[in-house]
Amino acid sequence: MSNATTLLTFARETLEIELAEAQRLLARLDDNFVRACELLLACSGKAVISGIGKSGHIGKKIAATLASTGTPSFFVHPAEALHGDLGMIGAGDVVIFISYSGRAKELDLILPLLAESKIPVIAITGGKESPLALGAACTLDISVEREACPMGLAPTSSGVNTLMMGDALAMALMRHRGFNAEDFARSHPGGSLGARLLNRVHHLMRTGDRLPVVNENVNVMDAMLELSRTGLGLVAVCDAGHKVVGVFTDGDLRRWLVKGHSLNDSLSQAITRPGYRLPEQWRAGEALEALHEQHISAAPVVDIDGVLVGAINLHDLHQAGVG
Known part of the structure:
Protein backbone atom coordinates (compact mmCIF):
# COMPACT_ATOMS: atom_id res chain seq x y z
CA MET A 1 0.00 0.00 0.00
CA SER A 2 1.46 3.35 -1.02
CA ASN A 3 2.04 6.20 1.43
CA ALA A 4 -0.75 8.25 -0.19
CA THR A 5 -3.26 5.39 0.09
CA THR A 6 -2.26 4.70 3.69
CA LEU A 7 -2.61 8.32 4.73
CA LEU A 8 -6.02 8.65 3.10
CA THR A 9 -7.16 5.42 4.75
CA PHE A 10 -6.12 6.69 8.18
CA ALA A 11 -7.88 10.00 7.57
CA ARG A 12 -11.13 8.33 6.43
CA GLU A 13 -11.12 5.99 9.45
CA THR A 14 -10.70 8.98 11.75
CA LEU A 15 -13.62 10.85 10.21
CA GLU A 16 -15.83 7.76 10.15
CA ILE A 17 -15.27 7.15 13.86
CA GLU A 18 -15.85 10.79 14.81
CA LEU A 19 -19.00 11.03 12.68
CA ALA A 20 -20.41 7.85 14.22
CA GLU A 21 -19.78 9.12 17.74
CA ALA A 22 -21.22 12.55 16.92
CA GLN A 23 -24.38 10.92 15.55
CA ARG A 24 -25.02 9.43 19.01
CA LEU A 25 -25.34 12.92 20.48
CA LEU A 26 -28.78 13.34 18.92
CA ALA A 27 -30.33 10.82 21.31
CA ARG A 28 -28.86 12.66 24.31
CA LEU A 29 -30.68 15.94 23.78
CA ASP A 30 -33.05 15.45 26.70
CA ASP A 31 -34.36 17.28 29.78
CA ASN A 32 -30.79 17.98 30.87
CA PHE A 33 -30.22 20.00 27.71
CA VAL A 34 -33.48 21.88 28.25
CA ARG A 35 -32.48 22.59 31.86
CA ALA A 36 -29.10 23.92 30.73
CA CYS A 37 -30.82 26.27 28.27
CA GLU A 38 -33.26 27.45 30.94
CA LEU A 39 -30.44 28.23 33.34
CA LEU A 40 -28.61 30.27 30.70
CA LEU A 41 -31.76 32.06 29.53
CA ALA A 42 -32.54 33.05 33.13
CA CYS A 43 -28.93 34.05 33.82
CA SER A 44 -28.70 37.69 34.94
CA GLY A 45 -24.91 37.62 34.84
CA LYS A 46 -22.59 35.80 32.46
CA ALA A 47 -21.94 32.27 31.37
CA VAL A 48 -18.51 31.29 32.69
CA ILE A 49 -16.85 28.45 30.80
CA SER A 50 -14.06 26.46 32.44
CA GLY A 51 -12.00 23.45 31.50
CA ILE A 52 -8.42 22.23 31.55
CA GLY A 53 -6.21 20.78 28.81
CA LYS A 54 -7.96 20.09 25.51
CA SER A 55 -11.31 20.73 27.23
CA GLY A 56 -10.05 24.21 28.04
CA HIS A 57 -9.15 24.94 24.43
CA ILE A 58 -12.61 23.86 23.29
CA GLY A 59 -14.15 25.78 26.19
CA LYS A 60 -12.58 28.99 24.91
CA LYS A 61 -14.19 28.42 21.53
CA ILE A 62 -17.58 27.70 23.12
CA ALA A 63 -17.31 30.88 25.21
CA ALA A 64 -16.52 32.89 22.09
CA THR A 65 -19.46 31.36 20.20
CA LEU A 66 -21.88 32.06 23.06
CA ALA A 67 -20.64 35.64 23.43
CA SER A 68 -21.04 36.39 19.73
CA THR A 69 -24.54 34.93 19.52
CA GLY A 70 -26.28 36.72 22.38
CA THR A 71 -25.13 34.93 25.54
CA PRO A 72 -22.53 37.06 27.37
CA SER A 73 -19.75 34.71 28.42
CA PHE A 74 -16.04 34.36 29.14
CA PHE A 75 -13.51 31.62 29.86
CA VAL A 76 -11.77 31.04 33.19
CA HIS A 77 -8.97 28.49 33.57
CA PRO A 78 -9.62 26.22 36.59
CA ALA A 79 -6.06 26.51 37.90
CA GLU A 80 -6.18 30.31 37.66
CA ALA A 81 -9.58 30.27 39.35
CA LEU A 82 -7.94 28.65 42.39
CA HIS A 83 -5.42 31.48 42.52
CA GLY A 84 -7.63 34.54 42.36
CA ASP A 85 -9.74 34.32 39.22
CA LEU A 86 -12.59 32.73 41.18
CA GLY A 87 -13.38 36.33 42.07
CA MET A 88 -14.46 36.83 38.47
CA ILE A 89 -17.45 34.56 39.08
CA GLY A 90 -20.32 36.15 40.97
CA ALA A 91 -23.99 35.94 41.86
CA GLY A 92 -26.18 35.72 38.78
CA ASP A 93 -23.55 33.82 36.78
CA VAL A 94 -23.85 30.26 35.47
CA VAL A 95 -20.74 28.09 35.23
CA ILE A 96 -20.22 25.53 32.47
CA PHE A 97 -17.53 23.02 33.45
CA ILE A 98 -16.02 20.86 30.72
CA SER A 99 -14.18 17.69 31.72
CA TYR A 100 -14.43 14.41 29.85
CA SER A 101 -13.70 12.33 32.94
CA GLY A 102 -15.44 14.74 35.30
CA ARG A 103 -12.66 14.07 37.82
CA ALA A 104 -10.22 16.94 37.30
CA LYS A 105 -8.79 17.67 40.74
CA GLU A 106 -9.26 21.42 40.36
CA LEU A 107 -13.01 20.88 40.08
CA ASP A 108 -13.10 19.10 43.45
CA LEU A 109 -11.94 22.34 45.05
CA ILE A 110 -14.10 24.71 43.00
CA LEU A 111 -17.46 22.91 43.04
CA PRO A 112 -18.12 23.26 46.81
CA LEU A 113 -17.32 26.98 46.66
CA LEU A 114 -19.79 27.50 43.82
CA ALA A 115 -22.43 25.48 45.66
CA GLU A 116 -21.92 27.63 48.74
CA SER A 117 -22.50 30.75 46.62
CA LYS A 118 -25.55 29.13 44.97
CA ILE A 119 -24.00 29.47 41.52
CA PRO A 120 -25.46 26.74 39.25
CA VAL A 121 -23.12 24.47 37.33
CA ILE A 122 -23.74 22.88 33.93
CA ALA A 123 -21.49 19.87 33.36
CA ILE A 124 -20.30 18.85 29.91
CA THR A 125 -18.73 15.46 30.58
CA GLY A 126 -18.49 11.84 29.56
CA GLY A 127 -18.39 10.72 33.20
CA LYS A 128 -22.05 10.42 34.05
CA GLU A 129 -21.31 9.21 37.60
CA SER A 130 -18.33 11.50 38.17
CA PRO A 131 -18.07 14.11 40.95
CA LEU A 132 -18.68 16.82 38.34
CA ALA A 133 -21.87 15.20 37.05
CA LEU A 134 -23.16 14.53 40.57
CA GLY A 135 -22.45 18.10 41.69
CA ALA A 136 -23.99 19.81 38.65
CA ALA A 137 -27.49 21.17 38.18
CA CYS A 138 -27.62 19.31 34.85
CA THR A 139 -25.26 17.18 32.79
CA LEU A 140 -24.71 17.20 29.03
CA ASP A 141 -23.41 13.75 28.08
CA ILE A 142 -20.61 13.82 25.49
CA SER A 143 -19.31 10.29 26.17
CA VAL A 144 -17.91 8.20 23.33
CA GLU A 145 -17.52 4.48 22.79
CA ARG A 146 -14.33 5.01 20.85
CA GLU A 147 -11.81 7.78 20.35
CA ALA A 148 -10.52 8.20 16.81
CA CYS A 149 -7.02 8.02 18.23
CA PRO A 150 -5.89 4.40 17.65
CA MET A 151 -4.33 4.35 21.14
CA GLY A 152 -7.52 5.72 22.67
CA LEU A 153 -5.51 8.47 24.32
CA ALA A 154 -5.83 11.71 22.35
CA PRO A 155 -9.27 13.33 22.88
CA THR A 156 -10.49 13.19 19.30
CA SER A 157 -14.07 11.90 19.12
CA SER A 158 -14.76 13.29 22.59
CA GLY A 159 -13.33 16.65 21.57
CA VAL A 160 -15.63 16.81 18.53
CA ASN A 161 -18.61 15.85 20.71
CA THR A 162 -17.77 18.60 23.19
CA LEU A 163 -17.53 21.21 20.47
CA MET A 164 -20.78 20.08 18.87
CA MET A 165 -22.65 20.09 22.19
CA GLY A 166 -21.40 23.63 22.80
CA ASP A 167 -22.59 24.69 19.36
CA ALA A 168 -25.98 23.04 19.94
CA LEU A 169 -26.33 24.98 23.18
CA ALA A 170 -25.30 28.30 21.61
CA MET A 171 -27.56 27.92 18.56
CA ALA A 172 -30.58 26.83 20.63
CA LEU A 173 -30.18 29.91 22.85
CA MET A 174 -29.59 32.22 19.89
CA ARG A 175 -32.69 31.06 18.05
CA HIS A 176 -34.87 31.12 21.16
CA ARG A 177 -33.87 34.75 21.77
CA GLY A 178 -34.59 35.71 18.18
CA PHE A 179 -30.97 36.87 17.80
CA ASN A 180 -30.64 38.10 14.19
CA ALA A 181 -27.97 39.11 11.69
CA GLU A 182 -27.97 42.72 12.85
CA ASP A 183 -27.49 41.66 16.47
CA PHE A 184 -24.63 39.44 15.32
CA ALA A 185 -23.01 42.34 13.48
CA ARG A 186 -23.00 44.47 16.64
CA SER A 187 -20.63 41.90 18.13
CA HIS A 188 -18.53 41.97 14.95
CA PRO A 189 -18.34 45.66 13.95
CA GLY A 190 -14.90 45.34 12.40
CA GLY A 191 -14.17 44.08 8.89
CA SER A 192 -16.53 43.30 6.06
CA LEU A 193 -19.16 41.59 8.23
CA GLY A 194 -19.84 44.71 10.28
CA ALA A 195 -19.69 46.89 7.17
CA ARG A 196 -22.21 44.70 5.33
CA LEU A 197 -24.72 44.44 8.17
CA LEU A 198 -24.42 47.67 10.15
CA ASN A 199 -23.99 50.19 7.33
CA ARG A 200 -27.11 51.27 5.47
Whole structure:
Protein backbone atom coordinates (compact mmCIF):
# COMPACT_ATOMS: atom_id res chain seq x y z
CA MET A 1 0.00 0.00 0.00
CA SER A 2 1.46 3.35 -1.02
CA ASN A 3 2.04 6.20 1.43
CA ALA A 4 -0.75 8.25 -0.19
CA THR A 5 -3.26 5.39 0.09
CA THR A 6 -2.26 4.70 3.69
CA LEU A 7 -2.61 8.32 4.73
CA LEU A 8 -6.02 8.65 3.10
CA THR A 9 -7.16 5.42 4.75
CA PHE A 10 -6.12 6.69 8.18
CA ALA A 11 -7.88 10.00 7.57
CA ARG A 12 -11.13 8.33 6.43
CA GLU A 13 -11.12 5.99 9.45
CA THR A 14 -10.70 8.98 11.75
CA LEU A 15 -13.62 10.85 10.21
CA GLU A 16 -15.83 7.76 10.15
CA ILE A 17 -15.27 7.15 13.86
CA GLU A 18 -15.85 10.79 14.81
CA LEU A 19 -19.00 11.03 12.68
CA ALA A 20 -20.41 7.85 14.22
CA GLU A 21 -19.78 9.12 17.74
CA ALA A 22 -21.22 12.55 16.92
CA GLN A 23 -24.38 10.92 15.55
CA ARG A 24 -25.02 9.43 19.01
CA LEU A 25 -25.34 12.92 20.48
CA LEU A 26 -28.78 13.34 18.92
CA ALA A 27 -30.33 10.82 21.31
CA ARG A 28 -28.86 12.66 24.31
CA LEU A 29 -30.68 15.94 23.78
CA ASP A 30 -33.05 15.45 26.70
CA ASP A 31 -34.36 17.28 29.78
CA ASN A 32 -30.79 17.98 30.87
CA PHE A 33 -30.22 20.00 27.71
CA VAL A 34 -33.48 21.88 28.25
CA ARG A 35 -32.48 22.59 31.86
CA ALA A 36 -29.10 23.92 30.73
CA CYS A 37 -30.82 26.27 28.27
CA GLU A 38 -33.26 27.45 30.94
CA LEU A 39 -30.44 28.23 33.34
CA LEU A 40 -28.61 30.27 30.70
CA LEU A 41 -31.76 32.06 29.53
CA ALA A 42 -32.54 33.05 33.13
CA CYS A 43 -28.93 34.05 33.82
CA SER A 44 -28.70 37.69 34.94
CA GLY A 45 -24.91 37.62 34.84
CA LYS A 46 -22.59 35.80 32.46
CA ALA A 47 -21.94 32.27 31.37
CA VAL A 48 -18.51 31.29 32.69
CA ILE A 49 -16.85 28.45 30.80
CA SER A 50 -14.06 26.46 32.44
CA GLY A 51 -12.00 23.45 31.50
CA ILE A 52 -8.42 22.23 31.55
CA GLY A 53 -6.21 20.78 28.81
CA LYS A 54 -7.96 20.09 25.51
CA SER A 55 -11.31 20.73 27.23
CA GLY A 56 -10.05 24.21 28.04
CA HIS A 57 -9.15 24.94 24.43
CA ILE A 58 -12.61 23.86 23.29
CA GLY A 59 -14.15 25.78 26.19
CA LYS A 60 -12.58 28.99 24.91
CA LYS A 61 -14.19 28.42 21.53
CA ILE A 62 -17.58 27.70 23.12
CA ALA A 63 -17.31 30.88 25.21
CA ALA A 64 -16.52 32.89 22.09
CA THR A 65 -19.46 31.36 20.20
CA LEU A 66 -21.88 32.06 23.06
CA ALA A 67 -20.64 35.64 23.43
CA SER A 68 -21.04 36.39 19.73
CA THR A 69 -24.54 34.93 19.52
CA GLY A 70 -26.28 36.72 22.38
CA THR A 71 -25.13 34.93 25.54
CA PRO A 72 -22.53 37.06 27.37
CA SER A 73 -19.75 34.71 28.42
CA PHE A 74 -16.04 34.36 29.14
CA PHE A 75 -13.51 31.62 29.86
CA VAL A 76 -11.77 31.04 33.19
CA HIS A 77 -8.97 28.49 33.57
CA PRO A 78 -9.62 26.22 36.59
CA ALA A 79 -6.06 26.51 37.90
CA GLU A 80 -6.18 30.31 37.66
CA ALA A 81 -9.58 30.27 39.35
CA LEU A 82 -7.94 28.65 42.39
CA HIS A 83 -5.42 31.48 42.52
CA GLY A 84 -7.63 34.54 42.36
CA ASP A 85 -9.74 34.32 39.22
CA LEU A 86 -12.59 32.73 41.18
CA GLY A 87 -13.38 36.33 42.07
CA MET A 88 -14.46 36.83 38.47
CA ILE A 89 -17.45 34.56 39.08
CA GLY A 90 -20.32 36.15 40.97
CA ALA A 91 -23.99 35.94 41.86
CA GLY A 92 -26.18 35.72 38.78
CA ASP A 93 -23.55 33.82 36.78
CA VAL A 94 -23.85 30.26 35.47
CA VAL A 95 -20.74 28.09 35.23
CA ILE A 96 -20.22 25.53 32.47
CA PHE A 97 -17.53 23.02 33.45
CA ILE A 98 -16.02 20.86 30.72
CA SER A 99 -14.18 17.69 31.72
CA TYR A 100 -14.43 14.41 29.85
CA SER A 101 -13.70 12.33 32.94
CA GLY A 102 -15.44 14.74 35.30
CA ARG A 103 -12.66 14.07 37.82
CA ALA A 104 -10.22 16.94 37.30
CA LYS A 105 -8.79 17.67 40.74
CA GLU A 106 -9.26 21.42 40.36
CA LEU A 107 -13.01 20.88 40.08
CA ASP A 108 -13.10 19.10 43.45
CA LEU A 109 -11.94 22.34 45.05
CA ILE A 110 -14.10 24.71 43.00
CA LEU A 111 -17.46 22.91 43.04
CA PRO A 112 -18.12 23.26 46.81
CA LEU A 113 -17.32 26.98 46.66
CA LEU A 114 -19.79 27.50 43.82
CA ALA A 115 -22.43 25.48 45.66
CA GLU A 116 -21.92 27.63 48.74
CA SER A 117 -22.50 30.75 46.62
CA LYS A 118 -25.55 29.13 44.97
CA ILE A 119 -24.00 29.47 41.52
CA PRO A 120 -25.46 26.74 39.25
CA VAL A 121 -23.12 24.47 37.33
CA ILE A 122 -23.74 22.88 33.93
CA ALA A 123 -21.49 19.87 33.36
CA ILE A 124 -20.30 18.85 29.91
CA THR A 125 -18.73 15.46 30.58
CA GLY A 126 -18.49 11.84 29.56
CA GLY A 127 -18.39 10.72 33.20
CA LYS A 128 -22.05 10.42 34.05
CA GLU A 129 -21.31 9.21 37.60
CA SER A 130 -18.33 11.50 38.17
CA PRO A 131 -18.07 14.11 40.95
CA LEU A 132 -18.68 16.82 38.34
CA ALA A 133 -21.87 15.20 37.05
CA LEU A 134 -23.16 14.53 40.57
CA GLY A 135 -22.45 18.10 41.69
CA ALA A 136 -23.99 19.81 38.65
CA ALA A 137 -27.49 21.17 38.18
CA CYS A 138 -27.62 19.31 34.85
CA THR A 139 -25.26 17.18 32.79
CA LEU A 140 -24.71 17.20 29.03
CA ASP A 141 -23.41 13.75 28.08
CA ILE A 142 -20.61 13.82 25.49
CA SER A 143 -19.31 10.29 26.17
CA VAL A 144 -17.91 8.20 23.33
CA GLU A 145 -17.52 4.48 22.79
CA ARG A 146 -14.33 5.01 20.85
CA GLU A 147 -11.81 7.78 20.35
CA ALA A 148 -10.52 8.20 16.81
CA CYS A 149 -7.02 8.02 18.23
CA PRO A 150 -5.89 4.40 17.65
CA MET A 151 -4.33 4.35 21.14
CA GLY A 152 -7.52 5.72 22.67
CA LEU A 153 -5.51 8.47 24.32
CA ALA A 154 -5.83 11.71 22.35
CA PRO A 155 -9.27 13.33 22.88
CA THR A 156 -10.49 13.19 19.30
CA SER A 157 -14.07 11.90 19.12
CA SER A 158 -14.76 13.29 22.59
CA GLY A 159 -13.33 16.65 21.57
CA VAL A 160 -15.63 16.81 18.53
CA ASN A 161 -18.61 15.85 20.71
CA THR A 162 -17.77 18.60 23.19
CA LEU A 163 -17.53 21.21 20.47
CA MET A 164 -20.78 20.08 18.87
CA MET A 165 -22.65 20.09 22.19
CA GLY A 166 -21.40 23.63 22.80
CA ASP A 167 -22.59 24.69 19.36
CA ALA A 168 -25.98 23.04 19.94
CA LEU A 169 -26.33 24.98 23.18
CA ALA A 170 -25.30 28.30 21.61
CA MET A 171 -27.56 27.92 18.56
CA ALA A 172 -30.58 26.83 20.63
CA LEU A 173 -30.18 29.91 22.85
CA MET A 174 -29.59 32.22 19.89
CA ARG A 175 -32.69 31.06 18.05
CA HIS A 176 -34.87 31.12 21.16
CA ARG A 177 -33.87 34.75 21.77
CA GLY A 178 -34.59 35.71 18.18
CA PHE A 179 -30.97 36.87 17.80
CA ASN A 180 -30.64 38.10 14.19
CA ALA A 181 -27.97 39.11 11.69
CA GLU A 182 -27.97 42.72 12.85
CA ASP A 183 -27.49 41.66 16.47
CA PHE A 184 -24.63 39.44 15.32
CA ALA A 185 -23.01 42.34 13.48
CA ARG A 186 -23.00 44.47 16.64
CA SER A 187 -20.63 41.90 18.13
CA HIS A 188 -18.53 41.97 14.95
CA PRO A 189 -18.34 45.66 13.95
CA GLY A 190 -14.90 45.34 12.40
CA GLY A 191 -14.17 44.08 8.89
CA SER A 192 -16.53 43.30 6.06
CA LEU A 193 -19.16 41.59 8.23
CA GLY A 194 -19.84 44.71 10.28
CA ALA A 195 -19.69 46.89 7.17
CA ARG A 196 -22.21 44.70 5.33
CA LEU A 197 -24.72 44.44 8.17
CA LEU A 198 -24.42 47.67 10.15
CA ASN A 199 -23.99 50.19 7.33
CA ARG A 200 -27.11 51.27 5.47
CA VAL A 201 -27.14 52.64 1.94
CA HIS A 202 -27.86 56.15 3.23
CA HIS A 203 -24.66 56.01 5.32
CA LEU A 204 -22.47 55.47 2.25
CA MET A 205 -24.27 57.14 -0.66
CA ARG A 206 -23.10 60.25 -2.50
CA THR A 207 -25.07 63.41 -1.85
CA GLY A 208 -24.86 67.15 -2.53
CA ASP A 209 -22.46 68.17 -5.28
CA ARG A 210 -21.28 64.57 -5.67
CA LEU A 211 -24.77 63.46 -6.70
CA PRO A 212 -25.24 63.24 -10.50
CA VAL A 213 -28.75 64.44 -11.37
CA VAL A 214 -30.54 66.22 -14.23
CA ASN A 215 -34.13 67.13 -15.04
CA GLU A 216 -35.87 64.98 -17.65
CA ASN A 217 -36.44 68.07 -19.85
CA VAL A 218 -32.74 68.76 -20.56
CA ASN A 219 -30.87 67.60 -23.67
CA VAL A 220 -28.33 64.81 -24.03
CA MET A 221 -25.42 67.28 -23.90
CA ASP A 222 -26.44 68.41 -20.40
CA ALA A 223 -26.61 64.82 -19.19
CA MET A 224 -23.21 64.04 -20.75
CA LEU A 225 -21.63 66.98 -18.93
CA GLU A 226 -23.12 65.76 -15.65
CA LEU A 227 -21.74 62.29 -16.35
CA SER A 228 -18.29 63.76 -16.86
CA ARG A 229 -18.51 66.02 -13.81
CA THR A 230 -19.28 63.29 -11.28
CA GLY A 231 -17.64 60.23 -12.82
CA LEU A 232 -20.16 57.85 -11.26
CA GLY A 233 -21.08 56.19 -14.54
CA LEU A 234 -24.70 57.27 -14.45
CA VAL A 235 -26.95 60.28 -14.01
CA ALA A 236 -30.28 60.12 -12.18
CA VAL A 237 -33.03 61.64 -14.32
CA CYS A 238 -35.81 63.24 -12.25
CA ASP A 239 -39.16 64.93 -12.82
CA ALA A 240 -40.21 68.27 -11.35
CA GLY A 241 -40.94 66.59 -8.00
CA HIS A 242 -37.40 65.17 -7.88
CA LYS A 243 -38.70 61.64 -8.34
CA VAL A 244 -36.48 59.33 -10.38
CA VAL A 245 -37.99 58.53 -13.77
CA GLY A 246 -34.93 56.83 -15.25
CA VAL A 247 -31.15 56.79 -15.51
CA PHE A 248 -28.69 57.86 -18.18
CA THR A 249 -25.46 55.89 -18.25
CA ASP A 250 -22.18 55.87 -20.15
CA GLY A 251 -23.63 52.96 -22.13
CA ASP A 252 -26.77 54.93 -22.99
CA LEU A 253 -24.59 57.78 -24.29
CA ARG A 254 -22.53 55.47 -26.51
CA ARG A 255 -25.60 53.76 -27.91
CA TRP A 256 -27.23 57.14 -28.60
CA LEU A 257 -24.26 58.41 -30.56
CA VAL A 258 -23.68 55.14 -32.46
CA LYS A 259 -27.25 55.39 -33.75
CA GLY A 260 -26.38 58.79 -35.23
CA HIS A 261 -28.43 60.90 -32.81
CA SER A 262 -27.40 64.38 -31.74
CA LEU A 263 -26.21 65.67 -28.39
CA ASN A 264 -28.78 68.43 -28.77
CA ASP A 265 -31.67 65.96 -28.81
CA SER A 266 -34.03 65.71 -25.86
CA LEU A 267 -32.72 63.44 -23.13
CA SER A 268 -36.14 61.84 -22.56
CA GLN A 269 -35.67 59.54 -25.58
CA ALA A 270 -32.18 58.41 -24.57
CA ILE A 271 -32.65 57.33 -20.95
CA THR A 272 -33.22 53.88 -19.50
CA ARG A 273 -36.67 53.70 -17.89
CA PRO A 274 -37.44 53.16 -15.12
CA GLY A 275 -33.85 52.30 -14.27
CA TYR A 276 -32.76 50.38 -11.19
CA ARG A 277 -32.75 52.25 -7.90
CA LEU A 278 -31.80 51.32 -4.33
CA PRO A 279 -33.87 52.06 -1.20
CA GLU A 280 -31.96 54.25 1.26
CA GLN A 281 -32.73 51.93 4.22
CA TRP A 282 -31.24 48.80 2.68
CA ARG A 283 -28.19 47.29 4.33
CA ALA A 284 -24.94 47.85 2.47
CA GLY A 285 -24.60 44.10 1.93
CA GLU A 286 -28.03 43.95 0.30
CA ALA A 287 -27.07 46.81 -2.00
CA LEU A 288 -23.86 45.08 -3.06
CA GLU A 289 -25.71 41.86 -3.86
CA ALA A 290 -28.37 43.76 -5.80
CA LEU A 291 -25.83 45.59 -7.97
CA HIS A 292 -24.11 42.30 -8.80
CA GLU A 293 -27.43 40.61 -9.59
CA GLN A 294 -28.44 43.47 -11.90
CA HIS A 295 -24.99 43.48 -13.54
CA ILE A 296 -24.61 47.20 -12.94
CA SER A 297 -21.95 49.20 -11.16
CA ALA A 298 -24.03 52.09 -9.79
CA ALA A 299 -27.58 53.13 -8.96
CA PRO A 300 -29.54 56.13 -7.69
CA VAL A 301 -30.84 55.93 -4.12
CA VAL A 302 -34.45 56.84 -3.34
CA ASP A 303 -36.64 57.29 -0.28
CA ILE A 304 -39.92 55.48 0.31
CA ASP A 305 -41.71 57.87 -2.08
CA GLY A 306 -39.24 57.38 -4.91
CA VAL A 307 -37.62 60.78 -4.40
CA LEU A 308 -33.91 60.92 -5.18
CA VAL A 309 -31.73 61.22 -2.05
CA GLY A 310 -28.35 59.99 -3.28
CA ALA A 311 -26.38 57.63 -5.50
CA ILE A 312 -23.90 54.83 -4.87
CA ASN A 313 -21.58 52.58 -6.84
CA LEU A 314 -19.52 49.45 -6.24
CA HIS A 315 -16.40 51.48 -5.47
CA ASP A 316 -18.21 53.30 -2.65
CA LEU A 317 -19.26 49.97 -1.13
CA HIS A 318 -15.84 48.36 -1.48
CA GLN A 319 -14.14 51.45 -0.05
CA ALA A 320 -16.36 51.11 3.05
CA GLY A 321 -15.19 47.52 3.49
CA VAL A 322 -18.34 45.89 2.11
CA GLY A 323 -17.60 42.75 0.11
